[in-house]
Amino acid sequence: MSGTQPSGGASGGANSGSGSGSAMRPAERALLASLPTGLLIDGEWREASDGGTFVVEDPATGAALLAIADATPADGEAALAAAHRAQAGWARTAPRERAEILRRAFDAVTARAEDFALLMTLEMGKPLAESRGEVAYGAEFLRWFSEETSRVSGRYATAPDGRSRLLVLKRPVGPSLFITPWNFPLAMATRKIAPAIAAGCTMVLKPAALTPLTALLFAAVLEEAGLPPGVLNVIPTTSAGRVTGPLVRDPRLRKLSFTGSTEVGRRLIADAADQVLRVSMELGGNAPFLVFEDADLDQAVEGALLAKLRNGGEACTAANRLLVHERVAAEFAERLTARIAAYPVARGTEPGAKLGPLVDAGTRDKVHELVESARADGATVALGGRPVPGPGYFYEPTVLTNVPADARILREEIFGPVAPIVTFADEAEAVALANATEFGLVAYAFTRDLDRGLRLAEELEVGMFGLNTGIVSNPAAPFGGVKQSGIGREGGFEGIEEYLETTYVGIADPFRG
Template sequence: MTILDSEAPAVLIGDLDDTSRAGDERALLASLPTGILIDGVWRASSDGSTFAVTDPSNGLTLLEIADATPEDGEAALAAAHTAQREWARTAPRERAEILRRAFDLVTARADDFALLMTMEMGKPLAEARGEVAYGAEFLRWFSEEASRVSGRYATAPDGKSRLLVTKRPVGPSLFITPWNFPLAMATRKIAPAIAAGCTMVLKPAALTPLTSLLFATVLQEAGLPAGVLNIVQTTRAGAVTGPLIRDPRLKKLSFTGSTGVGTRLIADAAQQVLRVSMELGGNAPLIVFEDADLDQAVEGAMLAKLRNGGEACTAANRLIVHESVLEDFTARLVERMQAHTVARGTAPASKIGPLVDEGTRAKVHELVSDAVAAGATVALGGRAVPGPGWFYEPTVLTGLPADARILHEEIFGPVAPIISFSSEQQAIELANDTDFGLVAYAFTKDLARGLRLSEELDVGMFGLNTGIVSNPAAPFGGVKQSGLGREGGFEGIDEYLETRYVGIADPFAGGAA
């Protein structure tokens, strides 16, 4: 292990057990399909092209896999369209049993999924195992919701007719998922679609497609019929998904990613009034009040800031701390972050893995450098770790000016900018001073204040005295430029259902029989 200096976290680039784990990694990679999945068949791309999936901890190629073409995308949608009618007629209990079997299979292969995510995305194994448990829970949750889709039958207020309201599947859906949570972002969309009776085309992120390929094999083993799920991983995202969004056979688009890309997709989808769900960027505030339990607040900040190395839309982007506890909170946070070892995710000591690629690390350092140039003080870190791999030191910044870019842009790295406030109203104004509204966190012992914040903060989710809000049983989503729609919870399946009303003539109009 190498210590960069007394002010830096422990940095260990290599893996303490590279030799013993290498065989497991090779065997897992060798077991994966490398093609695209269309109508239940794994096949090469139509032009035979492939692309490399690399390990962000060292830049080495993990696997070469098929690179889908626009023609492959069209074939995937055609398969989903053909399968839709029969799949929609499948008994809800049958769909539920498929999801439950998938939950059991993912859980049984938790170690494989965790290792694969660590290899292709970089997160420490402990966090990857946590994602497996979280992602699998969407399969179990929606297996329980599949048979609970219901409507209503009522007498019209004037008594002259009957009202029948039913739910039916939206139809073929296109899912575009991000690289930061390769399993959970897939299950969060696929599970409710299966439960509702929708067929799908999935385009996973080109940086982390392998987890989706493994998950698809699990769904096949669980009994998912051919054509219900089709996968087209590609480096030509726009060329493959653009024609699908314009195709009248597609009925639904669900995207998780940046606001910039999301707004363009919304514009494209508007051309055929395509139903959309968008889980976009975030700029989460974490507010620490003067009466907060500082141990709890620091622990919450560590979870909200460093989960996934900060590469999460729910990450605390701005730490807003009351001036009376600013110094104490900062010192405690620096001490905790300084103790985090930066290493390849498979290393037992790893607490922070590499960022996903060179561009992500460059953006993080650019934001840190801009803040320092504007007058911020580096209390910890502030540097890229020399390679191989795309590692960045856990970083704490203080004394930031209000116009620093890092306070207004999504960081997506292990960097904690701290600013102060003096009153509750000022804290609320600072927290709401953003175009985003995904999640906010606050730490206070005053329940009345917590309830006020839950109503005053412009967000879709709020964590009170906790640094984690994500839960499969709760609706996940934001307001403002953080998106449209909700995933998870009772609300999640509604995104894949249409409401149909049937007006029925009064059965007593001709007299009772």
């Protein structure tokens, strides 16, 4: 894998935030040295047009990992121009050929699972076990959409009055811009890129500046799998607005897909209106986690650990508010606190690590600010509640009880390992509390009452619902939210439709005359 190599290479030698004292290992150095560090534009790895670079850091140590090219607006324009030039030929490429590229990419990502897992742990911080899970999840989008590629179909029908025939065709939307977040560096890329490849769309990918290395490795794997030049262009940058803003206003772009905060999503939707772009938006969440009085508490605690602490709480699907029936709240809180207290906090590469660092100092400080705000509102800190001293951006796993229903921490996305517990008296109050937010991505509920579960599925204002499970993400299922949590769906049968336009052809009656 070629690329522009930074002067001085990767640095190491810093200790983990957990105090384990582990310096960067030879395998880590070797992986970083093998990565492309340039921009991928029209099938070539190149430096930024002004020669600029930026450094990617290890959030467990604060040490530099690698310097990579920092794209400029001119580089963004070149990437879109390449995607535009490649679009017509790529759209005519046989579906089976596109499918085989995706399948080869799936095989390659799976074969290099340890490389991808280690790289994500280094640049994002999550424990290796979770990174391996993300590799399996992210790769599955490649396999799923390889199977969907040849199933894109239309229809031929007789008009109701019998005087004409209706032909309905599907065709690619066209050049697409993807802006992905830092928290799932592989899965958020594959969830967008795989259906676009399947549908016949070319792409420009702007990965998050905090975690761009995984995207660069994945782009190199797609090249090796046979993806033609210009179909995927990758432009990491620290100037996201300056680079992507002109692309959104460029008439050659036909689709914008963004995963990130609702605040940024609103601005992008407004900008996309000028070109009437197709948009997919996967935005913020404020997921309620409901535990009813008849729940299996062991199962509910396990579900809460998954829904709250997966990815260190840095997930839009994380349980943000734990709403527990007043009859079982004390026992649930006691069990959950005992389990969370046993979670080792360490650099993600350390054996047994279950919680790594938060991604940067700003994220850690925001989490602590929310905890302190809840404390001031009258919440009880049952566990944790402080940043971990030392290098890196670690935060203690935290449980809050007696949280007032109007506390700020229940209104804002926490994005950290903090579990605030609120009580409710009955199902009606639980639903009202759950729906009392502008967000509507996902909700979770634990109950043995199937009728109640079905009622909740219809009453909760969310795009996804986990019944007696703390995880809902699945490549075969449509991922997305309602209200201010987004527009559109990713994954499932629905995912490829986001990259297809519908054309209707009216045909004169062949039996006329």
